[in-house]
Amino acid sequence: MAQLTPDYEAPRRRGRGRRPADQVRAEILTAAGNLLLAEGMAGFTIEKVAAQAGASRMTIYKWWPSKGALALDGYFAVVGPVLAFPDTGDIVADLTSQLTAFVHLMTDTSAGRVVSQLIAQAQIDPDLAAVYRERYSVPRRAIGVEALTRAVARGQLRPDIDAESVVDQLWGACYHRLLIPDQPLTEEFAATLVDNLMRGLR
Amino acid sequence: MAQLTPDYEAPRRRGRGRRPADQVRAEILTAAGNLLLAEGMAGFTIEKVAAQAGASRMTIYKWWPSKGALALDGYFAVVGPVLAFPDTGDIVADLTSQLTAFVHLMTDTSAGRVVSQLIAQAQIDPDLAAVYRERYSVPRRAIGVEALTRAVARGQLRPDIDAESVVDQLWGACYHRLLIPDQPLTEEFAATLVDNLMRGLR
Numbered sequence: 001m002a003q004l005t006p007d008y009e010a011p012r013r014r015g016r017g018r019r020p021a022d023q024v025r026a027e028i029l030t031a032a033g034n035l036l037l038a039e040g041m042a043g044f045t046i047e048k049v050a051a052q053a054g055a056s057r058m059t060i061y062k063w064w065p066s067k068g069a070l071a072l073d074g075y076f077a078v079v080g081p082v083l084a085f086p087d088t089g090d091i092v093a094d095l096t097s098q099l100t101a102f103v104h105l106m107t108d109t110s111a112g113r114v115v116s117q118l119i120a121q122a123q124i125d126p127d128l129a130a131v132y133r134e135r136y137s138v139p140r141r142a143i144g145v146e147a148l149t150r151a152v153a154r155g156q157l158r159p160d161i162d163a164e165s166v167v168d169q170l171w172g173a174c175y176h177r178l179l180i181p182d183q184p185l186t187e188e189f190a191a192t193l194v195d196n197l198m199r200g201l202r
Numbered sequence: 203m204a205q206l207t208p209d210y211e212a213p214r215r216r217g218r219g220r221r222p223a224d225q226v227r228a229e230i231l232t233a234a235g236n237l238l239l240a241e242g243m244a245g246f247t248i249e250k251v252a253a254q255a256g257a258s259r260m261t262i263y264k265w266w267p268s269k270g271a272l273a274l275d276g277y278f279a280v281v282g283p284v285l286a287f288p289d290t291g292d293i294v295a296d297l298t299s300q301l302t303a304f305v306h307l308m309t310d311t312s313a314g315r316v317v318s319q320l321i322a323q324a325q326i327d328p329d330l331a332a333v334y335r336e337r338y339s340v341p342r343r344a345i346g347v348e349a350l351t352r353a354v355a356r357g358q359l360r361p362d363i364d365a366e367s368v369v370d371q372l373w374g375a376c377y378h379r380l381l382i383p384d385q386p387l388t389e390e391f392a393a394t395l396v397d398n399l400m401r402g403l404r
Contacts, residue, residue: 179325
């Protein structure tokens with residue numbers, strides 16, 4: 001069947017010589033992220049990722065210690081661009097646009113269901129919990145803290161703010177509505193979260 | 203063995219005549235809440251609650267449509283007093299003391315593990331999700347909104363605040379650290395959440 005491989009698969013160059021390691025790695029991550037978004041952890045296997053990326057399982061095991069680690073790195077790779085943190089110099093605009101993108105990702109795509117099930121499984125699976133934190137939530141949290149810290153340096157926020165707690169009051173508040181949907185997760189909600197913190201409630 | 207029932211079990215009056223329905227209901231709820239806290243949903247059965255409360259399974263099924271409904275009502279009954287919402291007239295003090303009690307319940311008792319596993323199971327079990335919201339999270343959310351609304355009426359908060367979003371930025375932020383423990387869930391955190399919102403970040 002090899003000779004029937006259509007041209008659009010040519011970039012994978014199966015059996016036509018080695019791809020650079022960086023390219024293989026990127027293609028594995030893309031395949032992993034897309035598979036996770038399509039099927040959730042329930043349908044996620046290293047075999048499927050290997051087949052999709054045209055890579056060997058051995059290559060994948062060389063770089064990722066577990067299925068969960070591969071899934072989380074893939075998720076980060078695929079949604080990363082959607083969740084890019086703008087830095088226009090205006091912290092209110094940047095927080096609002098980032099949170100709005102996050103809300104749309106959670107509500108308009110399969111990412112919301114995938115993430116809620118990952119968090120759910122992490123409550124009973126310590127290995128997945130460790131991987132989720134190490135590969136996704138800790139780095140994402142750091143990006144938020146850095147943005148807030150830059151805003152402090154620019155004089156837009158008080159110098160004594162606790163940036164970690166602000167992350168919980170913005171993205172954490174959205175996760176709360178994602179996991180316990182008593183109230184809707186909307187653009188308006190995202191904007192209100194920022195406004196509450198900026199203006200204060202008094 | 204009935205004649206060996208020690209005196210301290212006398213209030214249950216097994217077989218010694220009917221208890222008032224309200225009392226039976228209260229004892230079932232206490233038994234259900236304590237069983238849930240001791241064993242989680244995994245070890246929670248209507249049989250055990252019935253035995254513990256000295257009530258028939260038929261009585262329980264008459265009042266509760268499902269095991270999940272009984273577990274959630276029992277949880278609310280048992281932790282309700284711990285989570286009582288003070289109304290001293292000072293919203294900052296009241297929010298801080300209520301959140302502090304909530305944080306201690308989640309971190310010092312088995313309630314944290316039980317609640318995180320209930321939320322986890324709710325992600326894959328729509329019936330449990332409905333019961334969790336109907337019997338626990340919606341009524342608890344309403345209590346928070348009422349406290350904030352009273353503070354608006356007293357002039358302690360702006361009249362145009364969105365109280366629902368504040369619930370997500372206080373209790374929701376705590377649930378975020380409970381479920382994704384990248385940062386510790388502490389008294390200091392609870393106080394910081396209130397302070398961030400009251401003073402604003404600018």
